Amino acid sequence: MKKVVLVLALVLSSRAAGHVTFAQAQRPAGDPKLTEVWEPVPPVVTPGATDAAPPSDAIVLFDGTNLDQWVSTRDKGPARWIVADGAVTVDKKTGNIETKRSFRNYQLHLEWRIPAGITGQDQARGNSGLFLASTGTGDAGYELQILDSYNNKTYANGQAASIYKQAIPLANAMRKPGEWQTYEVIWTAPVFNGDGSVKSPAHVTAFHNGVLVQNNFELRGETLYIGPPVYKQYDTAPIKLQAHGDPSPAISFRNIWLRELP
Numbered sequence: 001m002k003k004v005v006l007v008l009a010l011v012l013s014s015r016a017a018g019h020v021t022f023a024q025a026q027r028p029a030g031d032p033k034l035t036e037v038w039e040p041v042p043p044v045v046t047p048g049a050t051d052a053a054p055p056s057d058a059i060v061l062f063d064g065t066n067l068d069q070w071v072s073t074r075d076k077g078p079a080r081w082i083v084a085d086g087a088v089t090v091d092k093k094t095g096n097i098e099t100k101r102s103f104r105n106y107q108l109h110l111e112w113r114i115p116a117g118i119t120g121q122d123q124a125r126g127n128s129g130l131f132l133a134s135t136g137t138g139d140a141g142y143e144l145q146i147l148d149s150y151n152n153k154t155y156a157n158g159q160a161a162s163i164y165k166q167a168i169p170l171a172n173a174m175r176k177p178g179e180w181q182t183y184e185v186i187w188t189a190p191v192f193n194g195d196g197s198v199k200s201p202a203h204v205t206a207f208h209n210g211v212l213v214q215n216n217f218e219l220r221g222e223t224l225y226i227g228p229p230v231y232k233q234y235d236t237a238p239i240k241l242q243a244h245g246d247p248s249p250a251i252s253f254r255n256i257w258l259r260e261l262p
């Protein structure tokens with residue numbers, strides 16, 4: 001009882017003295033409206049039924065039914081890889097394929113599968129590749145490596161999810177052969193000056209099966225099999241998939257889409 005009386009007396013005396021209340025003391029000084037930004041309002045993008053499905057503003061590059069969005073890199077004729085059961089399987093005889101359209105910056109989703117019963121080792125085991133920009137025939141461009149890296153030793157900057165011979169992936173997130181894998185990639189194209197020199201280098205962020213494997217990595221140039229990387233000026237470029245010459249069974253792709261970014 002004594003305590004209650006004491007507290008009451010303290011409260012009354014502080015009010016009488018004009019002290020701020022507890023609630024007033026918690027409120028920061030200044031006008032919160034000064035730091036509110038109302039425009040521009042972001043565009044509404046309706047997500048897919050799952051995070052793997054294309055959202056409303058995506059360009060669908062392969063929906064499992066046909067290769068209408070693709071051509072053969074070699075002769076720009078029809079892409080002749082094998083479409084069946086909602087997936088496309090590499091036909092190594094016909095070579096790399098690439099998109100008809102060209103892109104600069106984008107967010108891309110792609111799924112790939114090493115066949116169960118894959119054979120070979122090192123770089124000769126399910127080798128393919130996602131070229132984030134195809135700057136010419138053959139393997140010219142910037143390759144995010146595709147390989148069976150499930151219990152398969154190779155050089156670390158050439159395993160799955162490496163930026164080929166430039167960036168070791170931050171983790172090995174491989175699923176077993178026979179299971180589908182996902183890549184989510186954010187590609188920021190290099191910018192060149194008028195004289196062809198690099199104004200700002202390319203950057204890539206990538207997730208492999210939801211695991212961060214490249215964190216805004218700054219590329220040193222195109223990914224080369226031999227020798228140090230070097231930049232070659234380009235503006236927009238197709239996206240390319242690799243038909244690697246190794247003798248192991250061919251890999252498959254499905255559900256490929258992208259969203260162009262400013």
Ligand code: MG
Nearest residue numbers: 127128129146
């Ligand atoms: Mg490759």
